[in-house]
Amino acid sequence: MGKSKSVFVTIVGRANAGKSSLLNKLVGEKIAAVSSKPQTTRTRITGVLTRDDIQYVFLDTPGVHKAHNKLGEHMLKAVNESVSQGELILMMADCTKKPNESEKKLVQGFSKKTKVILAINKTDLIREKEKLFEIISEYSALYDFEEVVPISVAEDDGLDIIMKLFEENAAEGPHYFPDDKFTDQPEKVIMAEMIREKALLNLNEEVPHGIAVTIERLNERDNREGEAILDIDATIYCERESHKGILIGKGGSMLRRIGSQAREELEGFFGIKVNLQCWVKVKEDWRNREGLIKNFGLE
Ligand SMILES: Nc1nc2c(ncn2[C@@H]2O[C@H](COP(=O)(O)OP(=O)(O)OP(=O)(O)O)[C@@H](O)[C@H]2O)c(=O)[nH]1
Ligand SMILES: [Mg+2]
Numbered sequence: 001m002g003k004s005k006s007v008f009v010t011i012v013g014r015a016n017a018g019k020s021s022l023l024n025k026l027v028g029e030k031i032a033a034v035s036s037k038p039q040t041t042r043t044r045i046t047g048v049l050t051r052d053d054i055q056y057v058f059l060d061t062p063g064v065h066k067a068h069n070k071l072g073e074h075m076l077k078a079v080n081e082s083v084s085q086g087e088l089i090l091m092m093a094d095c096t097k098k099p100n101e102s103e104k105k106l107v108q109g110f111s112k113k114t115k116v117i118l119a120i121n122k123t124d125l126i127r128e129k130e131k132l133f134e135i136i137s138e139y140s141a142l143y144d145f146e147e148v149v150p151i152s153v154a155e156d157d158g159l160d161i162i163m164k165l166f167e168e169n170a171a172e173g174p175h176y177f178p179d180d181k182f183t184d185q186p187e188k189v190i191m192a193e194m195i196r197e198k199a200l201l202n203l204n205e206e207v208p209h210g211i212a213v214t215i216e217r218l219n220e221r222d223n224r225e226g227e228a229i230l231d232i233d234a235t236i237y238c239e240r241e242s243h244k245g246i247l248i249g250k251g252g253s254m255l256r257r258i259g260s261q262a263r264e265e266l267e268g269f270f271g272i273k274v275n276l277q278c279w280v281k282v283k284e285d286w287r288n289r290e291g292l293i294k295n296f297g298l299e
Contacts, residue, residue, distance in 0.1 A: 002053045005054045006170060008088065010083060010089050012061050014097070015063025015065050020032035021034050021153045026159070030269065032045045033194070033197035035208075039063060039065060042071070043297070054170045057176060061082050062076070062078055083111075089117070090166075091119070093120045093121065093135070095121065119150075120139065123151065123155075123157060123158070132150060149161050149162055187270075188215040190269070199247070209287075210240070212237040216235055229272070232277070234276065237296075244280050263276045
């Protein structure tokens with residue numbers, strides 16, 4: 001064994017670039033919710049990977065966007081705080097999109113002493129190399145990046161290159177987390193996020209953005225066959241009475257679908273049979289109410 005080393009990598013970028021997908025891939029566990037809807041991630045999520053003597057600590061952050069409510073402002077604050085603390089930043093872009101205003105603002109906030117690597121993701125979606133070069137040069141004009149690396153998280157392409165760059169930036173020092181730990185997310189938060197992810201997957205337009213999930217009760221017991229079962233009671237909050245109807249669906253079909261997809265993932269992750277009960281409640285316009293944002297742990 002060599003000397004103990006660690007490196008902190010803050011992952012930032014536009015919404016939907018694939019930041020959380022990358023976090024999950026690098027850590028090797030599904031710890032962050034992923035969806036095709038922008039603003040999936042709402043708080044900073046820590047993922048940890050310990051390989052031999054090096055501990056990599058990845059900080060996934062909400063995608064930068066133009067905030068339309070108080071929750072959006074909290075999300076951007078989480079990004080700005082993470083950026084100012086970061087030793088090393090991995091900015092993620094989407095090779096099918098040109099830089100937007102939020103990304104321009106983001107790079108302006110980078111401190112001169114922080115190294116920033118740019119990963120241009122989703123190269124699997126682009127056929128002509130010319131297009132990729134165009135995007136690379138547009139981003140390179142925005143900021144003096146240490147390195148620019150085209151990657152595809154979906155196809156596991158280029159991830160070895162960025163890992164190598166992280167490794168080169170590891171500094172001698174203690175491991176900040178136990179070597180077998182892979183996230184700082186409490187169990188209940190992981191559960192709630194799995195349920196929210198399934199809601200995002202199944203709902204459209206305004207409804208998914210106004211969803212919040214809380215875990216009300218957890219209880220482990222043995223069933224009659226002596227098999228361990230985890231009872232989970234969850235509340236899914238939405239913003240309007242009309243959204244509640246959509247969330248429950250015809251004869252409860254939508255809520256059942258979300259519940260059964262979530263249960264399957266929960267069982268796989270926690271390695272135990274799960275009995276999941278989901279309840280739906282309305283909290284009018286909660287994304288603009290500080291008290292509720294705080295209650296949902298999104299402050
Ligand atoms: N084709 C393709 N899709 C990808 C790739 N990486 C991620 N995606 C998809 O892009 C979408 C967004 O992924 P996320 O990981 O949730 O993106 P994010 O940057 O964390 O988004 P926010 O949390 O909203 O900021 C999902 O549908 C992913 O499956 C990739 O390399 N190729
Ligand atoms: Mg995310």
